[in-house]
Amino acid sequence: MHYPSAFSPVTNKMKSSLIRELVASTKNIPDLISFAGGFPAPATFPKEELAKIFQEVVSTEGSDVLQYGASEGDSILKRELLKWEGLELDPGQMLTTVGATNGLYLYGRALIEPGDVVLCEAPTFLGTLVVFDALEADIHSIPIDDEGIRMELLQAKVEELRRANKRIKFIYVIPDFHNPGGISYSLERRRELLAYCIEQNIAIVEDNPYSRLRFSGEALPTFLRLAQQEFDGSDVVTEVVSFSKILGPGLRVAYVKGNRELITKMVSWQQKVNITPDCVSQRVVSRFLEKGLMNPHISRICDHYRPYLNQMLQQLQLNMPDSVTWTKPEGGIFLWLTLPEGMNADELFVKARDKKVSFIPGSKFYPEGQEKFNTLRLNYTFSTMEQIETGVQRLASLIK
Numbered sequence: 001m002h003y004p005s006a007f008s009p010v011t012n013k014m015k016s017s018l019i020r021e022l023v024a025s026t027k028n029i030p031d032l033i034s035f036a037g038g039f040p041a042p043a044t045f046p047k048e049e050l051a052k053i054f055q056e057v058v059s060t061e062g063s064d065v066l067q068y069g070a071s072e073g074d075s076i077l078k079r080e081l082l083k084w085e086g087l088e089l090d091p092g093q094m095l096t097t098v099g100a101t102n103g104l105y106l107y108g109r110a111l112i113e114p115g116d117v118v119l120c121e122a123p124t125f126l127g128t129l130v131v132f133d134a135l136e137a138d139i140h141s142i143p144i145d146d147e148g149i150r151m152e153l154l155q156a157k158v159e160e161l162r163r164a165n166k167r168i169k170f171i172y173v174i175p176d177f178h179n180p181g182g183i184s185y186s187l188e189r190r191r192e193l194l195a196y197c198i199e200q201n202i203a204i205v206e207d208n209p210y211s212r213l214r215f216s217g218e219a220l221p222t223f224l225r226l227a228q229q230e231f232d233g234s235d236v237v238t239e240v241v242s243f244s245k246i247l248g249p250g251l252r253v254a255y256v257k258g259n260r261e262l263i264t265k266m267v268s269w270q271q272k273v274n275i276t277p278d279c280v281s282q283r284v285v286s287r288f289l290e291k292g293l294m295n296p297h298i299s300r301i302c303d304h305y306r307p308y309l310n311q312m313l314q315q316l317q318l319n320m321p322d323s324v325t326w327t328k329p330e331g332g333i334f335l336w337l338t339l340p341e342g343m344n345a346d347e348l349f350v351k352a353r354d355k356k357v358s359f360i361p362g363s364k365f366y367p368e369g370q371e372k373f374n375t376l377r378l379n380y381t382f383s384t385m386e387q388i389e390t391g392v393q394r395l396a397s398l399i400k
């Protein structure tokens, strides 16, 4: 069998993750300081508590959780999640998924017909772009500023696409501690985007892996909550929440909330693709919530990360030339650096690798053909304090 000729056209066109390739290209360099990955610090995984709960769940509830489970997700987990969030929502408006990536895939699968327009921020999270790309969406990106997506550019883009008779399905946004942009939407921008999307009949999918990792400042309502509170309970928003950066990405537990009919269709896809999310992991997360461990654990993660963010901000301030700017997030795990216009972060990446420091060039976070080259993403949660100091110094001297 000659498999390549048997692959479907979309499989042949499918891209691998450039980020994984870039990270792999630096893997065997001894003493490399990496600000490239998007990994949470293993020190934040609640290993002991989870080990105990896994043991407990399998031994006392094994007959239930080792069996095939419900495609819409574990009802006990859903009950605990709704209690935790204090959200007025029917469990039928929620499903659990195998990580956020799977939830976003099911969302896209339910909505995208090849050629449909999906709007996103520029920059945006590449992992989701490749999902929508594999579903053959026509992806258009709109620049963000410090407060979120730039509304005037969004409006101009929507008008241009509608004039060309394109069908706009939805907009994909990351409102809090943006990956890779490092920004959070202001309350005003959240309201503006919601009002505009409701008026224009454009669905919003909000990807929320980071909002609970807030180290300082005031939390703002998610788009979903705002839609319920201030926009007559509009169901334009679907929110995807992941436990990857809270309990560990290996658990693969996330959940999605939104319009009941849409959720029903996503469940139907889940039935076909996964049968069910992992029943053991789901029940473990529900017991973790039930025992009241989640909020204290999240506070511990924030206490753990806060000094690393401060260290990176301080080192940037001390070392970078005036021509470089960066975001100053109050949480999350990334910073976004803007280099002087004309400087190319892809070229800088190669030079930096020789100096044993790495990052992800910003160009990797845009749809093809819409890249910007003078930006880069820095992660600060996977290095030591000393590595952050040395790594930023190395990077700054190269830029200078």
Ligand SMILES: Cc1ncc(COP(=O)(O)O)c(C=O)c1O
Pocket: 038, 098, 099, 100, 101, 102, 125, 127, 128, 174, 179, 207, 209, 242, 243, 244, 249, 253, 254
């Ligand atoms: C914005 C964003 N969405 C989704 C994901 C993937 O989440 P999960 O591990 O739940 O699939 C990540 C992980 O880095 C992310 O940053």
